[in-house]
Amino acid sequence: MPSLMPSVMRFVTLGSALALSGAAAAADITVTDVAGREVTVDAPVERMILGEGRQIYLLGALQPEDPFEHVVGWREDFSQADPDNYALYAEKFPELEDIPTFGGFKDGTFDVEQAAALQPDVILMNLEARAATEDAGYDAKLAELDIPIVYVDFREDPIAHTTPSMRLMGELLGEQQAAEDFISFSEAQMAKVTDRLAAEDIERPKVFIDRAGGYSDDCCMSFGPGNFGEYVELAGGNNIARDIIPSTFGTLNPEQIIAANPQQVVVTGGSWEAYVPGGNWVGVGPGADMDEARHKLEALTERTAMTGIDAVKNGNMHAIWHQFYNSPYYFVAIQQMARWFHPELFADLDPEATMIELHERFLPVDYVPGYWVSLHD
Structure with a gap:
């Protein structure tokens, strides 16, 4: 070097050696x-x-x-x-x-x-x-x-590091204004959830994040206080693994989940045929087959860890695109989870519209639906 x-x-x-726009x-x-x-x-x-x-x-x-x-x-x-x-x-x-x-x-x-x-x-x-x-x-x-x-970094600590990572890449590419525009959009979308929660006295549901549920026969990978675990808190829930898993990623055993009795379960899913052909993972993502995704999500309720928990009894089982944990689009996941956790408080919040605007304003490809599914849909 x-x-x-x-x-x-x-x-x-920003605004120093390089111009905000132009080469x-x-x-x-x-x-x-x-x-x-x-x-x-x-x-x-x-x-x-x-x-x-x-x-x-x-x-x-x-x-x-x-x-x-x-x-x-x-x-x-x-x-x-x-x-x-x-x-x-x-x-x-x-x-x-x-x-x-x-x-x-x-x-x-x-x-x-x-x-x-x-x-x-x-x-x-x-x-x-x-x-x-x-x-x-x-x-x-x-x-x-x-x-x-x-x-x-947009995985280990996405809430803290995505914005500086975007600014850093903007500097490297001479695209500082594009970076600032994206950051402003993401902050405004986050505020639609965090500002409303700050103004309300809410009852936070207990939430289990099932990381890549069905990817393997083992149960269950989850998130501690970081990444999707932090998304849960920002969306108005209580992550049951927050005080059990000390780092970002870890595992809960079925007994811990049953004892916690989560009221909401969010499974992260994707299309992982390359890794686990014919696996039981929930294939959400752009263009996903929603009937198949819902069928696979329902099958995951039969695992021992789901025995007798309120989330299964009340149909509050959801699946969401796994790569929200690994992309600058985390604010969309937080919006969708806020809708699941507090449907009345966020009845007017439309994460689908947020995704459409994100693609239309910032991304190279068109939006194709399929990023989440619920048993109660």
């Missing part, structure tokens, strides 16, 4: 990533490698006309973890199928020599991969090749 010159030993903020001449800038590291990058970035393919969720909101213009390589996970959206993007941007793919930093299959041959200006990495990246010495090897790593 190049040494930091005195003239650039500062954090480049700027390439120059070294120093940014602070979400890991707190100061990194020097030649910006606006012309060639980038995505350490995770689903970073296209952020990139697409910043450069919807051509989100793959500056992507010279990416991890091969988008097509497997979210094949429905991948198909929508591939239909509009068929060139994405020609982008070189990489193994992961966390599983030790990343190819430094392959990356160097693509001459990237930057490699965009998820914060969760930092420890593995440093343990494997990838950071040192890439530094020797003058290839900087910049960390973003």
